[in-house]
Amino acid sequence: MTDQGGASRVAVLRALWRRGAAAMLRRTRHEVWMRLGGPARALPDRAAPAGPFLPCPAGTLPLETPVLARLLAGVDRAARPVSFATGRPDDAAPWHAVEPYAHGDVRLVWEVSRFGVLPALALAARATGEPRFLDAAERHLAAFLAACPPYRGAHWASAQEAAIRLIHLVAAGLILGGAPPPGGRALAGLLAARVRATFAYERSLANNHGLVCAAALAGAGAWLGTEDRRRGERILAADLPRLTTAAGGFAQVSTRYHRMALDALAFAALAGASLAAPLRDRLAAMAAWLGRVTDPATGQVPRLGHDDGTALLDATCAGPDDARPSLVRATAAAAAPGASPLALAGLGPMAPEPSPGGWADPEGGTAGLRHGRTLALLRLPGGRFPAGQGDIMHLTLMHRGEEILRDAGTWLYNPPAGESDLAGTAHHTTAQWGEADRPVRLGRFLFAAPPRLRHLEASADRLRAACDRHDRTVAVAGDTWTVTDRLAPGATLRWRLPPGTWLRRSDGVEGAAAALGVSADGPVDLRLAQGWDSPRYGERQRIPVLTVRLTGSTRCVVTRIRLP
Structure with a gap:
């Protein structure tokens, strides 16, 4: 068993072991169940239920004028009819016979079937009393079931995708404020059954998949009064402590998936699931972590780790990149769990702005330093969780909501033949030796165990982290940030910059966004090159990259970044 880079079986097992012994056992159990024909017995074909699927609005829900204007502008665009056709040859295959990555990038296919428009349509129906919004929601659901019969084709291949649909369906019902009609109960039952069918596999991934599925079952079970509530609550109680840190870190070191998991947990609590005090504390810690990396004026969050643009519960049409509704929702869920249409929609009091200065979560693999509206976010080596990218010691610098030093994003999980995704070390603002990723890549979503963290400091104006070959210090004074990198011989540093004109x-x-000056204790080869950047999933563009290649006996590079 070797990967594309010739990694050994031992390296793969070490990486998987970081997910935990229980996760490995669940994966084995799932594979045995699949070989024994369990899927066909668990989920045979079912008839699609008929609507109505959503309750009628329970009275008017007033919204502030700016919120209502944005909602109506966004929901009219989002409510346009969509096609659920995939163009895949396995469209009619049973769900368990679909290989998601066999025919292009399935993530692009799944986006349209997530029922993401339902919460916004429900909120518009409550806010205006106009029947057209509820009619549009019913048409959307009926069109999905007509095009995607239960348990057939790519749209039913993933339990997490079914869980996302379940969250949005139930959230729309809660925002409308009525009891679920028979059609809605039947559809929710189909989705919940799909989640349960491969729950062991989703939990074995030890990331957002299991938490989202458990939260969906807990919240839906609370709304429908089914046993799924207890099942979801039990799994959340077992998994949330091991997938998070006391400082708010999450097992999947990704700002996008951190927010996704937080939204799912907040949904479960606001839908009526019972979360014990320790779980609410973890929810609050995750919200505090997200708040520390969010620009308070724009809601922007820097990209770190996998980023496919997922946004749950965008009921106010704030867009996928505004994290402020997620912070409002999580704050309400941690403080006073229970159904609240406005809180579920992400409307209400904001959490306090993050304090300036440094912070670190070595167990979760991140550290940060905030100065005014500028954030430095550092990906630490070591930590408790598996590495998902070759991003050790990556540094993002975000100023007033714009990434000045940046992660590349993701582009595609399954790029065309001859192309590669953007998870490798070359697509991060860090050091690289030769062409090798740090840590070594073992599979599509699997990297080897990262190097051990050997030193860590976080103070009011300074961060420092060190591992085997890289010692990085980040300091701020006024409008100037200084990054000092002490490196093993032969390294190449990359400073990934925003699109635009940069003068050498x-x-x-020097450009409109910043000026970078580099000095070193020996000779370096300094060049302005180009690299890939993915501003949105499925898209990529060229950006300028300042590369610093150490030659001779050079060991230390100092980079000063002056911001406007």
């Missing part, structure tokens, strides 16, 4: 200087570059 003798010691670096």
Whole structure:
């Protein structure tokens, strides 16, 4: 068993072991169940239920004028008819016979079937009393079931996708404020059964998949009065402590998936699931972590780790990149769990703005330093969780909601033949030796165990982290950030910059967003090159990259970034 880079079986097992012994056993159990024909017995074909699927609005829900205007502008665009056709040859195959990545990038296919428009349509129906919004929601659900018969084709291949649909269906019902009609109960039952069918596999991934599925079952079970409530609550109680840290870190070191997991947990609590005090504390800690990396004026969050644009519960049409509704929802869920249409929609009091200065979560693999509206976010080595990208010691610098030093994003999980995704070390603002990723890549979503964290400091104006070959210090004074990198011989540093015009200087570059000056204790090869950047999933563009290749005996590079 070797990967594309010739990684050994031992390296793969070590990486999987970081998910935990229980996760490995669940994966084995799932594979045995699949080989024994369990899927066909568990989920045979079912008839699609008929609507109505959602309750009638329980009275008017007033919204502030700016919120209502944004909602109505966004929901009219989102409510346009969509096609659920995939163009895949396995469209009519049983769900368990579909290989998601066999025919292009399935994530692009799944987006349209997530029922993401339902919460916004429900909120518009409550806010205006106009029947057209509820009619549009019913048409959307009926069109999905007509095009995607239960348990057939790619749209039913993933339990997490079924869980996302279940969250949005139930959230729409809760926002409308009525009891679920028979059609809605039947559809929710189909979705919940799909989640339960491969729950062991989703939990074995030890990431957002299991938490989202458990939260969906807990919240839906609370709304419908089914046993799924207790099942979801039990799994959340077992899994949330091991998938999070006391400082709010999450097992999947990704700002996008951190927010996704937080939204799912908040949904469960606001839908009526019972979360014990320790779980609410973890929910609050996850919200505090997200708040520390969110720009308070724009809601922007820097990209870190996998980023496929997922946004749950965008009921106010704030867009997938505004994390402020998630913070409002999580704050309400941690403080006073229970059904609240406005809180579920992400409307209500904001959490306090994050404090300036440094913070660190070595167990979760991140550290940060905030100065005014500028954030430095550092990906630490070591930690308790598996690495998902080759991003060790990556540094993002976000100023007033714009990433000045940046992660590349994801582009595609399954790129065309001859292309590669953007998870490798070359697509991060860190150091690389030769062409090798740090840590070594073992599979599509699996990397080897990262190097051990050997030193860590976080103070009011300084961060420092060190591992085997890289010691990085980040300091701020006024509008200037200084990054000092002490490196093993032969490294190449990359400073990934925003799109735009950058003028080459003798010691670096200067543009509208920042000026970078580089000095070193020996010779370096300084060049302005290009790299890939993915502003949205499925898209990529070229951006400028300042590369610093150490030559001779050079060991230390100092980079000063002056912000406007």
